[in-house]
Amino acid sequence: MSPAILLLLAVGLGLAGWLAARARAWAFRRESSDGRLASLPTYHAWYVALWVVLPLAAFITLWSFASPYLVTQSVLATPAAAELPAFGIQRESILREAQSVASGSASAVFNPQSEAFVEPFRDALARYNLIGLLATLVIGFAGGAWAFLRLRPDFSARTRVEKIVMSLLLIASLVAILTTFGIVASLIFETIRFFGMVNPIDFLFGAHWAPDPMANPDNPDPTRYGAIPLFWGTIYIGAIIAMIVAIPLGLMSAIYLTQYADPKVRSWLKPALEILAGVPTVVYGYFAALTVAPFVRDLALSMGISNASSESALAAGLVMGVMIIPFVSSMADDSIAAVPQSMRDGSLAMGATTSETIKRVLVPAALPGIVAGIMLAISRAIGETMIVVMAASTAANLSANPLEAMTTATVQIVKLLTGEGSFDHPATLSAFAIGFVLFLVTLGLNFIALRVVKRFREAYE
Amino acid sequence: MVTVIHPNLDQTDAKMNASDVSVFYGDKMAIDNVSIEIPTKYVTAFIGPSGCGKSTFLRTLNRMNDTIPTARVEGTITLDGDDIYRSKMDVVQLRARVGMVFQKPNPFPKSIYDNIAYGPKIHGIAQGKEELDNIVEVSLKRAGLWEEVKDRLTDSGTALSGGQQQRLCIARAIAVDPEVILMDEPCSALDPIATAKIEELIAELSGRYAIVIVTHSMQQAARVSERTAFFHLGKMVEYGRTSDIFTNPVEQRTQDYITGRYG
Ligand SMILES: Nc1ncnc2c1ncn2[C@@H]1O[C@H](COP(=O)(O)OP(=O)(O)OP(=O)(O)O)[C@@H](O)[C@H]1O
Numbered sequence: 013m014s015p016a017i018l019l020l021l022a023v024g025l026g027l028a029g030w031l032a033a034r035a036r037a038w039a040f041r042r043e044s045s046d047g048r049l050a051s052l053p054t055y056h057a058w059y060v061a062l063w064v065v066l067p068l069a070a071f072i073t074l075w076s077f078a079s080p081y082l083v084t085q086s087v088l089a090t091p092a093a094a095e096l097p098a099f100g101i102q103r104e105s106i107l108r109e110a111q112s113v114a115s116g117s118a119s120a121v122f123n124p125q126s127e128a129f130v131e132p133f134r135d136a137l138a139r140y141n142l143i144g145l146l147a148t149l150v151i152g153f154a155g156g157a158w159a160f161l162r163l164r165p166d167f168s169a170r171t172r173v174e175k176i177v178m179s180l181l182l183i184a185s186l187v188a189i190l191t192t193f194g195i196v197a198s199l200i201f202e203t204i205r206f207f208g209m210v211n212p213i214d215f216l217f218g219a220h221w222a223p224d225p226m227a228n229p230d231n232p233d234p235t236r237y238g239a240i241p242l243f244w245g246t247i248y249i250g251a252i253i254a255m256i257v258a259i260p261l262g263l264m265s266a267i268y269l270t271q272y273a274d275p276k277v278r279s280w281l282k283p284a285l286e287i288l289a290g291v292p293t294v295v296y297g298y299f300a301a302l303t304v305a306p307f308v309r310d311l312a313l314s315m316g317i318s319n320a321s322s323e324s325a326l327a328a329g330l331v332m333g334v335m336i337i338p339f340v341s342s343m344a345d346d347s348i349a350a351v352p353q354s355m356r357d358g359s360l361a362m363g364a365t366t367s368e369t370i371k372r373v374l375v376p377a378a379l380p381g382i383v384a385g386i387m388l389a390i391s392r393a394i395g396e397t398m399i400v401v402m403a404a405s406t407a408a409n410l411s412a413n414p415l416e417a418m419t420t421a422t423v424q425i426v427k428l429l430t431g432e433g434s435f436d437h438p439a440t441l442s443a444f445a446i447g448f449v450l451f452l453v454t455l456g457l458n459f460i461a462l463r464v465v466k467r468f469r470e471a472y473e
Numbered sequence: 474m475v476t477v478i479h480p481n482l483d484q485t486d487a488k489m490n491a492s493d494v495s496v497f498y499g500d501k502m503a504i505d506n507v508s509i510e511i512p513t514k515y516v517t518a519f520i521g522p523s524g525c526g527k528s529t530f531l532r533t534l535n536r537m538n539d540t541i542p543t544a545r546v547e548g549t550i551t552l553d554g555d556d557i558y559r560s561k562m563d564v565v566q567l568r569a570r571v572g573m574v575f576q577k578p579n580p581f582p583k584s585i586y587d588n589i590a591y592g593p594k595i596h597g598i599a600q601g602k603e604e605l606d607n608i609v610e611v612s613l614k615r616a617g618l619w620e621e622v623k624d625r626l627t628d629s630g631t632a633l634s635g636g637q638q639q640r641l642c643i644a645r646a647i648a649v650d651p652e653v654i655l656m657d658e659p660c661s662a663l664d665p666i667a668t669a670k671i672e673e674l675i676a677e678l679s680g681r682y683a684i685v686i687v688t689h690s691m692q693q694a695a696r697v698s699e700r701t702a703f704f705h706l707g708k709m710v711e712y713g714r715t716s717d718i719f720t721n722p723v724e725q726r727t728q729d730y731i732t733g734r735y736g
Pocket residue numbers: 498503521522523524525526527528529530541543
């Protein structure tokens with residue numbers, strides 16, 4: 013029986029519990045002398061309903077993972093299983109096929125060997141479906157009955173419901189955090205596997221990047237796993253070229269918006285700027301690959317630079333810079349606006365012009381916030397993938413010439429994970445090591461940025 | 474209704490002269506036809522209930538109202554006989570000559586030294602580091618802050634106490650050697666001891682600069698000023714020697730206000 017049906021059943025039982033508990037609470041109310049209960053009847057109802065549904069939800073989740081395994085195990089225990097090939101893809105597909113036929117999602121077997129397993133699967137499925145159904149009913153009734161029997165006129169159902177709801181909210185927030193931990197843990201795990209095959213020193217300090225997914229996985233050539241060109245490409249495109257575009261433009265637009273634009277202009281210019289942040293990065297990618305990159309190449313050719321390629325760090329960096337202008341400008345905007353008006357008045361009253369006031373008072377005072385914004389923008393830029401995938405290149409290249417093709421960490425991750433290599437090949441695993449380093453760098457940048465912003469906020473509040 | 478001007482004002486040179494000044498925020502009138510002379514080397518106090526337009530009027534005197542987009546000023550205001558609202562007037566120069574101290578101390582988030590040096594640098598007053606050092610020292614001395622901060626001129630101005638910050642702001646205003654200093658409730662954020670220091674300072678400075686001070690404290694007005702103007706609902710109700718205003722008010726409203734029967 014599918015988990016969805018069991019869940020539906022759980023909700024039905026919960027509803028029944030809800031109605032029963034409410035009726036009971038109303039009965040208490042009628043019987044009591046002053047017609048008052050410690051909690052409203054709906055709280056009694058919710059108390060019972062939650063006690064029915066929550067244990068069931070936990071059970072059904074577990075069951076939906078456990079039952080396929082149990083079914084397969086019991087099929088393998090039948091005598092027919094002795095005929096199966098011991099290992100590998102064949103065995104898997106035979107079993108899978110028999111299972112689909114047994115559960116009715118396929119009409120006939122293709123592999124004759126599967127035939128023998130259809131019947132055992134059918135039996136096992138029927139058996140475990142029944143077990144699941146019965147367990148659901150038992151758990152639902154047990155939870156409901158336990159809660160129902162605790163109902164009394166003076167029972168504080170409200171505080172208990174509040175507590176249950178609070179723990180649900182807590183769990184909801186933990187999900188995000190735990191997921192992060194899970195991601196980090198899997199990254200670390202794969203990274204350690206990779207470093208078991210390739211020395212971290214070779215990885216972090218080697219200057220030649222050319223992993224070969226077809227090479228013998230047991231004996232990787234460490235000189236092909238030097239990640240410096242990747243990190244250089246990432247920094248060159250994301251933190252240097254993009255920032256050369258984004259910092260001045262973002263800062264100047266923030267200054268214009270906070271200090272010069274009259275409210276009407278500001279009211280449409282600021283949202284318009286923020287739309288930039290909402291454009292999907294793939295679209296920026298098209299723009300970079302189809303418009304900016306050819307333009308950069310033609311410009312270079314017309315200036316007599318003959319070896320300009322159509323994939324250049326410059327094109328990717330320029331477009332990425334435009335993409336992160338809103339990040340820089342909105343942080344700068346916020347922090348300049350957070351400088352108290354009295355600073356500005358004080359400076360103007362000294363006879364400073366608006367631009368002197370901006371240069372000498374507002375920007376220095378807002379600097380921590382501006383710097384934090386820039387760091388967030390950098391961490392965003394170096395994690396960005398689509399633009400570089402489309403406009404830069406996949407060739408690792410250690411060069412300072414912006415017209416050359418370069419690659420970044422994220423692009424390599426995409427390339428390695430979508431490539432031909434098998435999953436436990438060092439070339440594939442190296443993607444995790446790159447991801448891990450990238451993760452540490454962006455985490456560090458974000459951490460510093462948030463600290464700086466917090467300090468800055470405190471200074472003016 | 475006309476402003477009552479007390480007759481026995483001793484004759485002094487007027488540093489600034491406002492005639493028929495009205496100020497509007499959008500369509501709303503905040504100052505209604507005020508005329509007043511600001512005497513040289515005296516302290517003039519503006520008093521009146523909250524919202525009557527004291528700050529608004531004070532800010533017309535160095536054109537700080539220009540920074541409020543909706544504000545509009547009518548009438549004429551002169552400084553040494555020159556109309557400060559004429560189109561060729563250099564606002565930068567005007568504000569160097571007419572300095573301002575605000576209600577809440579607003580030192581820049583820079584060092585104490587840089588706070589004082591700010592104005593002289595902007596206006597190109599000092600030639601070289603030595604002269605600048607000298608200006609900083611003299612200004613801090615005049616503001617009575619030198620002894621307290623001379624060993625930590627590189628500390629941030631915002632690290633000082635409220636009273637010290639306000640004296641720093643006064644020193645900052647003095648550093649460009651203005652002719653008039655406008656003060657908008659300079660003590661309202663300070664404790665009595667810091668207030669006493671500022672009042673002392675105002676008394677010392679009054680021989681050298683024309684000072685206009687807005688205050689909500691009758692005692693302060695009586696202690697520090699020679700002239701007092703009483704504002705009410707955007708109008709200047711009564712103007713005269715401080716002693717006359719406080720002992721002999723002509724208008725009932727003035728009397729009510731200074732005796733505390735009025736908000
Ligand atoms: N920026 C502004 N925009 C619109 N109206 C303003 C502005 N500033 C002041 N006003 C209005 O102008 C009138 C005078 O205000 P002003 O600040 O000059 O009063 P004040 O006498 O200084 O009061 P207080 O003693 O409370 O400081 C008030 O009604 C106020 O609401």
